[in-house]
Amino acid sequence: xxxxxxxxxxxxxxxxxxxxxxxxxxxxxxxxxxxxxxxxxxxxxxxxxxxxxxxxxxxxxxxxxxxxxxxxxxxxxxxxxxxxxxxxxxxxxxxxxxxxxxxxxxxxxxx
Amino acid sequence: xxxxxxxxxxxxxxxxxxxxxxxxxxxxxxxxxxxxxxxxxxxxxxxxxxxxxxxxxxxxxxxxxxxxxxxxxxxxxxxxxxxxxxxxxxxxxxxxxxxxxxxxxxxxxxxxxx
Numbered sequence: 001x002x003x004x005x006x007x008x009x010x011x012x013x014x015x016x017x018x019x020x021x022x023x024x025x026x027x028x029x030x031x032x033x034x035x036x037x038x039x040x041x042x043x044x045x046x047x048x049x050x051x052x053x054x055x056x057x058x059x060x061x062x063x064x065x066x067x068x069x070x071x072x073x074x075x076x077x078x079x080x081x082x083x084x085x086x087x088x089x090x091x092x093x094x095x096x097x098x099x100x101x102x103x104x105x106x107x108x109x110x111x
Numbered sequence: 112x113x114x115x116x117x118x119x120x121x122x123x124x125x126x127x128x129x130x131x132x133x134x135x136x137x138x139x140x141x142x143x144x145x146x147x148x149x150x151x152x153x154x155x156x157x158x159x160x161x162x163x164x165x166x167x168x169x170x171x172x173x174x175x176x177x178x179x180x181x182x183x184x185x186x187x188x189x190x191x192x193x194x195x196x197x198x199x200x201x202x203x204x205x206x207x208x209x210x211x212x213x214x215x216x217x218x219x220x221x222x223x224x225x
C-alpha cells in the first residue's frame with residue numbers, strides 16, 4: 001500500500017466552480033500536512049500548512065484535515081483559470097524533515 | 112519567487128557523464144533538501160543537509176552525492192549518468208531542523224540524459 005494516494009486527474013471545472021482536491025494517507029505518524037501548487041515547469045509553491053485536524057482558511061483556499069480517517073482536502077472557492085496547475089499534498093512526521101508527496105492532481109479551470 | 116535559486120535551469124548530457132547541480136537557499140535558512148521529480152515516481156526525497164552536515168537520506172543512489180558549503184549553498188553531484196536519471200531536480204530550503212517547518216522550493220534543474 002502506498003503511503004499517500006492522490007487522484008492524478010485531470011480535474012476539469014468551469015471558472016467560478018468550487019474545487020475539491022483530496023489525499024488519503026496510511027502513516028499515522030504524519031503530523032504535518034501541506035498543499036503545494038506546481039505550475040508546469042516550475043517548482044512547487046507552498047499553499048497551505050496545517051498541524052491539527054480541522055479547517056484552515058486562507059483567502060479562497062481551505063485546507064481540511066481528518067486524522068481519524070487519514071484524509072486531507074483542499075477546497076478552492078471561485079476557481080480561476082490561473083488556478084490551473086498540479087496540486088500536491090505533502091506530509092511529514094515530527095522530527096523528520098523528509099516530505100512525502102502525493103503524485104499530484106492536475107486541475108484545469110476553463111474560462 | 113521563493114528565494115531559493117538553482118543553476119543551471121537546463122542540462123543536456125550523455126550517458127556515463129557527471130554533472131553538478133547548484134542550489135542557494137533562502138537567506139537565513141540552514142537546511143537544504145534535494146528532491147527528484149520524474150513522471151513515473153513523482154517527487155522523491157533524496158537528501159537533507161543542515162548547516163553543512165548531512166541530516167537525512169532518502170532514495171538517493173550511490174552514484175549521487177551532495178554537500179553543503181560554509182556559505183550554505185549546496186551541490187548535488189550525479190555521476191555515471193543513465194537514461195533513467197532524466198528528471199527535474201529540486202532544491203528546497205527551510206529554517207531549522209528537528210521541528211515543524213515548511214520547505215520552500217527552487218525553480219528546479221531539468222536534466223536530460225541522452
